[in-house]
Amino acid sequence: MKAFTSHHGIAAPLRLDDVNTDVIIPTARAIHVAKGSLGRYAFEPLRHDAQGLENKEFVFNQDRYRNASIIVAGANFGCGSSREMAVWALDDMGIRCVIAPSFGDIFFQNCCKIGLLPISLAPEMVDAIWTELSGNHDPVLTVDLETCEVRLPSGAVHRFAFDDARRDTFLNGLDDIGQTLRYSNAIAAFVEKDRRLRPWNYLAPAPDHAAAPHQTETSHR
DSSP states (O other): OOOOSSEEEEEEEESSSSBBBBSSSSSSHHTOOOOOOGGGTHHHHHBBBSSOOTTTTGGGGGGGGHHHHHHOOTTTTTBOOTTTHHHHHHHTOOOOOEESSSSSSHHHHHHHHHEEEEOOHHHHHHHHHHHHHHHHHSSSSEEEETEEEEEEEETEEEOOOOOOHHHHHHTOOOOOHHHHHHHHHHHHHHHHHHHHHHHGGOOOOOOOOOOOOOOOOOOOO
């Protein structure tokens, strides 16, 4: 997965609670779309009105936030169904980090599988960031996973907690397979030792011969 150490980018204040995965990526529109092309469908129910026209009030349709790579959202972001497509869509549109007071549990896990950093901050901290982003001509944040800090243009700093094991996987860009490969030498040593102790477990299987066709005896009178 993509490593995450520190990221500086435009941050969009998405002042909504309970943004569910069907809002992040509507399955009816994007179910047949391949990963890598989902970004244009992200937030489709909010991006356009019933007539298909762009909703000028939606944050990602505003010029200053169109190229945002960070989302600062309300509580319970990513609730709803467990679809991985929601995280893929955010990744495809260039989002590297989502900051919110809380997340849907499965959405949070899916973020951690691909390197999209989910950060939980207290509601009052999120509100302070919203206020600064909305009033600043340069709505940017720096998210530093090495120091576990979110830094604002004003100089304000908000520290966040992140599980040490997860933090290590982000900093080193390790997915589940990558984490396993860290122990490849130990795994190889175990297999070699086990092969000596229990050689019968490593015998080649006998060839699977097809059974001979059933022959019917014919009686002659």
